[in-house]
Amino acid sequence: MELRDIEIFLTLAEELHFGRTAERLHVSQARVSQAIRAQERRIGTALFDRTSRRVRLTPVGRRLREDLQQVHDLLQAALARAEAAGPGVGETLKIGVFGHAGHEMRPLIDAFRTRYPGNDVTFGEVNGAEPFNALRSGEHDVNVLWLPVFEPDLTVGPTVLTGRRVLAVATDHPLADRGAASLEDLADNHVVDFGPDAPEYWVAAMVPTRTPQGRRIPRGPVARTFHELLALVASGRCIHPLGEIAARYNTPPGITFLPMPDTPELQWALVWPSTTDNPLIRALSHTAADLGPIQL
16 A cells, blocks of 8 residues: 555545545545545455445444554654755755746745755746646656646645736736726636646636636637746737736736636645655755745
8 A cells, every 4th residue: 555545544534524635635536535445445345434424434444544543653753754864965956836936935945945054946937738747857846836736646745825816918908997807707708728738627727617607718829838828918819817926026018917806716835746755855845834825
């Protein structure tokens, strides 16, 4: 049984709710169900009694929880002792971000540099059309991505930034003089299409496929990077929601940013390859967890 599956089992044993377990671990509910079914097939008996109204441990599940909790606690203690030794000196993490998000992460980066002197970070740009490729290729060590991220080979760490959306429109667009925009406005315009390599669930978390009233939101033209997106908006070919950080650090000619008060808050978290064994990533993650999310 892999460590992630152990964490899923122990969290479900505590929450006794598949949805809350998925939310707490930043995975899909299907991933939780899949992990539990695989464990039950391997053991040959049910670990949870499930009904439409409740979830509870079976006697075998309770015994397994006791045994695995001891193993998990010992493993976490061993990892903590290893991490306490600290990462090596003179190492650098490359963090992928959108636009100017690195500026807003300054409190986290300063805290990291103070805790682990001699180590540093550099920033690279996340490609919106291929948000996970730089992680999988090793070009970036960590990305800061909006949630949710449901990729089985990637680990989702602490949330580092939170904020709302703004709508980028051309300054001569009819919406520009309104002072604010809503999700319903998207159905009357086109938004950027990030192409086939950006997972639909992830894109829809920023730009839903339909408005709250069920109207379809047209997509196109295609943009791969933040700067390509801004160029398309300035030309009047589309409008597009962005994290409100975009309005704070960008005043491109020909673009107006409108607040979107009816949109839910965005959360941006550290994400890295699950197979990576990098003490510096763990050090950054622990620092972020201690600091808490930075409100944009």
